[in-house]
Amino acid sequence: MPTNLKNTRNDFLGVDLGIAKIATTSDGKFYSGTKVKNIRRRYFRLRQRLQSKGTKSAKRKLKQRRQKKSRFVADVNHCISKRLVEVAKGTQRAIVLEDLKGIRERARKGTRKTVCKTMRQVLSSWSFYQLRQFIEYKARAAGILVIYVDPRNTSRTCSKCGNVDKKNRRDQKHFVCNACGHALNADINAALNIARRGVDVIQPNAVA
Numbered sequence: 001m002p003t004n005l006k007n008t009r010n011d012f013l014g015v016d017l018g019i020a021k022i023a024t025t026s027d028g029k030f031y032s033g034t035k036v037k038n039i040r041r042r043y044f045r046l047r048q049r050l051q052s053k054g055t056k057s058a059k060r061k062l063k064q065r066r067q068k069k070s071r072f073v074a075d076v077n078h079c080i081s082k083r084l085v086e087v088a089k090g091t092q093r094a095i096v097l098e099d100l101k102g103i104r105e106r107a108r109k110g111t112r113k114t115v116c117k118t119m120r121q122v123l124s125s126w127s128f129y130q131l132r133q134f135i136e137y138k139a140r141a142a143g144i145l146v147i148y149v150d151p152r153n154t155s156r157t158c159s160k161c162g163n164v165d166k167k168n169r170r171d172q173k174h175f176v177c178n179a180c181g182h183a184l185n186a187d188i189n190a191a192l193n194i195a196r197r198g199v200d201v202i203q204p205n206a207v208a
């Protein structure tokens with residue numbers, strides 16, 4: 001653990017992973033995935049068409065497309081992870097990600113309802129697993145700490161007053177706190193909560 005961490009919110013770069021924007025940081029920056037989303041959609045449509053054909057050449061074409069898509073997603077993941085680690089290194093902050101292992105266990109135990117839709121999408125998508133791996137090894141190489149925090153209610157908690165209510169998250173994009181009225185982009189709000197939880201992991205009694 002770097003000794004220069006002062007255990008305040010400013011020492012942590014919270015990163016929220018999602019579908020529309022691949023990564024959103026507690027700095028309020030988006031790392032977009034529109035291109036990836038389109039490519040994925042195109043690939044799924046093509047796969048359906050080729051699978052229904054079932055011929056040898058269709059299978060070959062499918063394999064080529066699969067490899068091309070993997071390369072593209074890996075390229076995007078490399079770019080995003082590189083950028084995130086650069087930002088963390090440039091500002092001497094630890095990177096904070098949601099600990100999805102916990103969520104996976106809870107999902108297995110049958111409390112699926114607590115897992116929000118976005119999180120299920122994140123879990124079911126291999127490219128996010130790869131992105132997390134890339135962030136981890138690039139951070140390690142740069143001497144940047146990666147911290148995992150409890151993902152529960154990160155999208156329902158107000159990053160300003162701490163009020164937890166699922167109605168706070170109005171839709172995919174908008175967060176409006178029904179206690180203090182604080183309004184901001186839902187992904188940025190989640191990233192701010194993730195960053196704050198990094199404080200508790202480093203020093204359980206610290207006040208953010």
Ligand SMILES: [Zn+2]
Pocket residue numbers: 158159160161162163177178179180181182
């Ligand atoms: Zn609030």
